[in-house]
Amino acid sequence: MTEQNKSDPSRQQLSPPPSGQPKVKVRPGRIRQRNREQILAAAEKEFSSKGFGATTVQQIADRAGLPKSNVLYYFSNKKRMYYALMDGIMGRWNDVFSNVRPEDDPATTLAGFIQVKMEMSRTHPLASRLFAMEIIQGAPVLKEYLSTSMKDWVRERAMVIQQWIDTGRMGNVDPVQLIHLIWSSTQHYADFQVQILAIEEKEAYTKKDFKHAAEFLTQVILRGCGLEVPE
């Protein structure tokens, strides 16, 4: 533990010395590829259920079905695994959320945004929880990302929403707060899964549960913005 260990004060950045692999001149290597993926999958499970500091390399190795030193051969240290995971999450995030233009329909666009975020909560709950823990813990790794890429992303969307408001195409609500609202309410189904399942007396989510929740959120949030819910 003690993530703030001896090592470099040059953390805080995504992908440190990005050269983790030995520079052997071998093509991709099926085994290498497979092992890396297994390790990352295991690391995601462990990190997302205990956080970085409480997870041991041994636990990751056990779950990946490899000896610890093999894991450290691929990723040289614990931090590098964490960075790699964060990189993956942010990459996926950037890919999924397409652009928005002022001429788009507000209701359809917002409904689509809710849809996509709910789909991410459903299909990638571990990534969601990992991200949530990183943020709750003060975003030691992602702070930079938040105040650059993510800030810009929000600001751009907020400007389009503001244009919709100014042209009378939706009710007058704070666009940034609206994005926070969509973010938090959809995220919740992944992050607070245990709480929701306990309250609803279920063992696990079904696809239907998510559909129902997405419809609820779409209805309430769109109406709350003075919009008609699209078909």
Add this chain to the structure above:
Amino acid sequence: MTEQNKSDPSRQQLSPPPSGQPKVKVRPGRIRQRNREQILAAAEKEFSSKGFGATTVQQIADRAGLPKSNVLYYFSNKKRMYYALMDGIMGRWNDVFSNVRPEDDPATTLAGFIQVKMEMSRTHPLASRLFAMEIIQGAPVLKEYLSTSMKDWVRERAMVIQQWIDTGRMGNVDPVQLIHLIWSSTQHYADFQVQILAIEEKEAYTKKDFKHAAEFLTQVILRGCGLEVPE
């Protein structure tokens, strides 16, 4: 680390052997009281920013300004401190949220609920984050609480909301989902503070920020339920 340590499989319960203090027949003891509070305050800070497993007793002791063994004299082990904190959080939670009756006004009641939860996010962000981490990590300590007290609490409120809907006093929305929505959207301002501050390019929240956010949420959620926003 390794919270799933050697010890008893009889965890999962709030307050284990609740007798943590030496049974000396001394009245409350000002110093004892003060030290306990200092330790708990320090523990809340540490646990809420790193989680249980990654926090060391040494860190708590340092923050409390006491030697490690003195801390362990008061709480005998790390788990007991965590239990004590969770107990406090749940106790406060139960106190704050008063009852709701079918004859109450839906808009005022829901607005009040949003208000109170936002106030908790503002005044007790550490407790909020500690709770969030506990849930994200699968609620090892609070699982029991979730599927008993909290479940009942939600079910009771949901029944009242359903009555409001049935008597045409508000729009037809799933009451349980509505509670999830209020919960998640208000919680978010405490738990994802760093993200929000980064996006809004601020150093810290002001009281005004919370007022603004509370008004936004009240407006959107109430309107989303077909309610007029009360003054």
Add this chain to the structure above:
DNA sequence: GTCTATAAGAAGATAGAC
């Protein structure tokens, strides 16, 4: 590329002097 063995340090907890 894989894995055993181990170095070097830090963790939780306790004993016992003050």
Add this chain to the structure above:
DNA sequence: GTCTATCTTCTTATAGAC
């Protein structure tokens, strides 16, 4: 009640045999 010294265990990470 307080605190130093210490026991035991577990941690990350590396060295080096296969």
